[in-house]
Structures are given as structure tokens and as C-alpha cells.
Amino acid sequence: MRIADLIFRYGFGGVILVLLAVYLWGAFLTQEIGIQRYEKEFLAATLFWLVGLALAQAASLSAGTRSLASARADLAVLARAAAEAGTAPRVRFFEGEEDVYGATRRAVGQAKKRVWVTYLRGEGPRRGVAAERHFQACREWAMRSPGRSFRRIILYCDKPAMTDFYAIELRTVREAAARRRSYHVRLLGGSVHATEAFSVGIYDDEVIFTHTDGPDKEFAISIRSEKLADQHMREYYNRLWNLETTRPIQDVFPAAG
Secondary structure, three states, rough: OOOHHHHHHHOHHHHHHHHHHHHHHHHHHHHOOOHHHHHHHHHHHHHHHHHHHHHHHHHHHHHHOOHHHHHHHHHHHHHHHHHOOOOOEEEEEEEHHHHHHHHHHHHHOOOOOOOEEOOOOOOOOOOOHHHHHHHHHHHHHHHOOOOOEEEEEEEOOHHHHHHHHHHHHHHHHHHHHHHOOEEEEEEEEOOOOOOOEEEEEEEOEEEEEEEEEOOOEEEEEEEEEEHHHHHHHHHHHHHHHHHOOOOEEHHOOOOOO
8 A cells, every 4th residue: 555545544643653663663673683873774764754744744735635733733743753752862982081071071061050070089180181171161160150050079088189179179169159159069978989989970961970990091971861860860969969978168178278
């Protein structure tokens, strides 16, 4: 049976459901047989068919075969299907100091309302240019607008290598308070396993996990997902932020200048 016959016999909405079912089956099949690299092309081809059918249906109005209201409803179904297809999480991998801090710096620059980060290493930040630019970008981002929320949780330890980092963060917290900006830092008491933990950054709807395992062994995983960032990771972060062992940096160093 021709596609045109299917359209008029079962309705455009029915054809859309059939094509979406075909896509979901095809996507599952690509995962099962290990040809994921063709998944995007398969989605593009499916959406191309849907768009083509929508245009053909709209053109048929001149012959009076269907009403304008029905065509608009069908196009709305297509728009929703395309939007849902585009909400899948985007995952990226970065390796090396330049790429990792470049990714976090871009995420800071693109954020509009929230940058919540952790620093769970038992030693001071790297001295490289890329790392310094990242931390500077965080401070400048928070100072630019009173409507932005910046938080940093730092693993507290008494190693001398952390002294300068604490001092800079404390100075920035006090400057932000004087300017009525939201730049808050808390120190997390306790210890992290010898292998260290992943630090996490929440940049609006992008989550970046970073890990350092010795010199030149830094990598990060970026996941852009509104649900992950706004629900799961925000709840995780708030639990850390509100622990009894997590204290504002100005309370830990009240007399520091």
C-alpha cells in the first residue's frame, strides 16, 4: 500500500506513531548489535520522513481533503516528537589539564543562574594557567550580577599547600558580601579515600565530573541534562552543603585578614 493511502486511511497522527515506533525499534537494535554510530543518522532520516509527510499533508489542503485545524494539530505532534528527541542527555569526555579546565571555564561562561562546584582534593589547585583561568572565571561570574548563585565546597585539611587557596577564597567571600553578591564557600570536614573523589560542578543544566590521579592524569565527564542537574545532583549537593561537618569558610577562619 502506498504511503499516501496510509495517510488518508489512518490519519497523519497514526503514521507519526508508526514512524516513531520504527525509530525506537531501530535505536534499540543499533544498541544491541553494536552500531551506535548510525543512530543519529537513523533519527535524522525518521524526522526527515515526518517533516516530508507534514508538508505533503499541508499541500493537500488545497484539494480540500483535510481541514487546516487538523493539519496544525498534526504539525504540533511533530514538534513535540522532535523536541522530545532532542532532550536526550549529551555526554562528552575531556582529558588533560587544558581540555578539562577549558570545559569547566566554558560551562561557567554559559551559565545564567547557578554554578555550584566542589573541590575534594587534599592538596592545593594546580598552578597552571588553565586552572587559574578557571578559578578567575568563577569569581568574575559571581561578581557580575546579584541574581547569580555561586557555591564551592572544599575538602578541609591542614596541609600547607591549601593555605593560599583558603586565603583567596575567604577574601572573595568577603568581597562578595560587601558587594551583595552570592559567592559562598564552605569547608567539608572529614576525609576522602586515598584514591580521592570526583569533584562535581553544576552549571545550570550541565554537570561536569572531574578527577585528578597524579600529574598529567586529569580527566572530566560532562553530562548536559536538566533532570540530572536540577533534581538529582542538586539534591546531592544540598546534602553536602548542609552537613554538620560543612562550615562556612569565614567561621573556620574568623580572624584571618
